[in-house]
Amino acid sequence: MSVLNRRALMSGLTSLSLLPALPAFARTAQHWTPSWYAAPEPSGNKAQIEDLTLRQIVRLSAGGSAVRIRLSNAYGDTPLRIDELRVAKRVDGARIDPQSDRAATFNGQTGVTIPPGAYVLSDPIALTVEAHADLALSLYVKGPAALTTLHEIQRGALYVTGGRETAAAELPVARTDIGIGNAFPWMSGVEVVTARTQALVAFGDSITDGFGITPDQGKPWPDQFSERLSAANIPLSVVNAGISGNRLLNHGTWARFGTGALARFDRDVLAQPNVAAVVLLIGINDLGHAAGPDSAGYAPLEALKMGLTQIAARAQAHGIRVYAATLTPFKGTTFKDYYADEKETRRVALNAWIRQSDVFDGVFDFDKALDDPARPGWLLKAYDVKDGLHPNDAGAAKMAQSIPLDAFNWARKS
Template sequence: MFQTTRRATLFSLALMAALPALPAMAKDAAPKWIPTWYASPEPSGVDVKIADKTLRQIVRISAGGSSVRLRLSNAYGAAPLKLEDIRVAKRLTGSRIDPASDNAVTFNGRATVTIAPGAYVLSDPLPLKVAADSDLAISLYVPEAPLATVHDIQRGVFYVADGRTSRAAELPEAKTDIGIGNAFPWLAEVEVSGSPAKAALITFGDSITDGYGITPDQGRTWPELLSRRLHEANIPLSVVNAGLSGNRLLHHGAWARFGEGGLSRFDRDVLAQPNASAVIVLIGINDLGHAQGPGSEGYVSADDLIDGLSQTAARAHERGLKIYAATMTPFRDTVFENYFSEDKEKSRQAINAWIRQQTVFDGVIDFEKAVEDPARPGHLRTEYDVGDHLHPNDAGVAAMAAVIPLGLFK
């Protein structure tokens, strides 16, 4: 009896000692995927189709890694979307790629993917060593498809050619408009594994974040400039841009292309990101500007926007993310008709005053002070103005990136 009991005890102890090793082995074996480039999907607002075309989108990634995968979106499509011959390569110049780095992207081992209406797909991992702050070329062939799901602002550059030419070292036709203006379709995210980056920092906002008016294909948006500052400071974060031109916090866009309202898309564009650890929120100026006054459609008060911003903090904290609030930048005398009024300016000032003294966020970034003309309160500095008295130019967003305290992320 004693021997039997002793054997059972030894067996139980051995089993208990072995069990913790099993999940640890599985955890170590699983790759950690970090978003390195992002473009929030939005509806195109136009009835346009393309057929028998190759598209090549250039993206500047934030973090490097040893493997890559793509996330494609049919978020606003009403029918299945079929894409073929999808490839990733390192970009040299223009539409030219490094052929030695060119690789086919597969989905469950297949070179063709069909994305259900409203859905996303993740590609299979692709072993490809990529460097931080470098350009990738994502190419794909479109047999025929409506351009229902797009992203409106070009931070990089987009090329299109007739026929099936995804493998071409350089696309012969450098047309960049396929009937949706400056927009590009379907590519939502690039992720890396084996990266020095340990987590992702999401920048969430409107056109000032997305890059309206900024010189494209140069890595000059404020999130891209922040990414380089973090790298130089050896802070292991990837920075991805979840800005949407024209976006509002409390209502959907005044035009379809301006996208779903910030609170509506916050879960998708921030909370659902893999390995996100923090978010910077700069949004609200379009809520003020696109409304015509009390009682008008879409009107919001300063208190309404304060409540909405507080909700982003509560929802981020619920998921364990740090969240930082940025003050809204000046817009007095903007050229956009009926966008500015003295009442709207009072609301902006009240919201900024609240942001500076509130305790619901983990920190404050004072973009207003970075770009406001000290001699003309409420105005952008002339040297920071893209020309519409609303959007900062290259120098303006550089000033914004420069005032972000890196200590927030250490």
């Protein structure tokens, strides 16, 4: 080696040695898997908060040796400032275990500013968490901060108090209404470090999201199916990417019904790490909801087939297995103008196509699981939240029980 080259090499090594050392987590490849998820939705209003602590309770699917938190400003048109975020194991209600309390950081900083339309991931947090356990995510916003991005269905619980109280063991709950009803803002995911667990995404509408289900008890069908998989030692973390009122082909008929499934699939499924499978239960709102400003009319049958086929193709191109679920009964629904005999004809035809199609890697017959044998097309009364459309806790359990576990034998071997 020439003297000149040797000097250049030594100069390069010296320069490298002056770079700051990366954190151990950053230098080591980690197997991150989603353990909880809430698809972002636009709020549709101009509510703001300031000088508040929000403690959001989430129920994990998979356990792990570390966690990181995903925050979203997906529908914000201005930067969003989160001044502090802490993570802890929940004891009960708004109470946490102080020994488990950890501060989240973002590139080493305790606060973060999220650009409009973006999301951020926290730095890894060294905290061992268990499967099916509750995690408390406490954030403080000095504000004012616009509540433009939220998730409508509160599957867990949200506790709110004034001032900076993120580390409080027993949060002094001062209020529950922050101007967005039974919803929570900005929190969109928890990922965990696992040895080999992969993710299964439940992708759908309110029936998946948990409308009418008892909150804060792990009762939506994806949660109950997660427990079945764990009991069978099948290493899949089930995360819920449902949005109430969501449609396959078009955006919701009002803001909180969210971006259409075809448009949000990349964000809510493909962009998540270690996703191995997805269950599609989507399309009933394309039949039931009146036309919105972005759609000329109710969805034709062939358009619904196309939409499901497109999602399957996009997932399979990423090596993700796709399971389609049949649309559940909705005769007699109490929602005005939602049901019509012609819509039922399309639902029956779509379900027949789903059952016979070779587009999917498997089919789960939720229609058969919930249908009233004495009144075909009606939701069995024992499974009805009393609106003729949404399954109750027992109905969600029936859906979870109806899924054949042998469809996931491939996960046992992975």
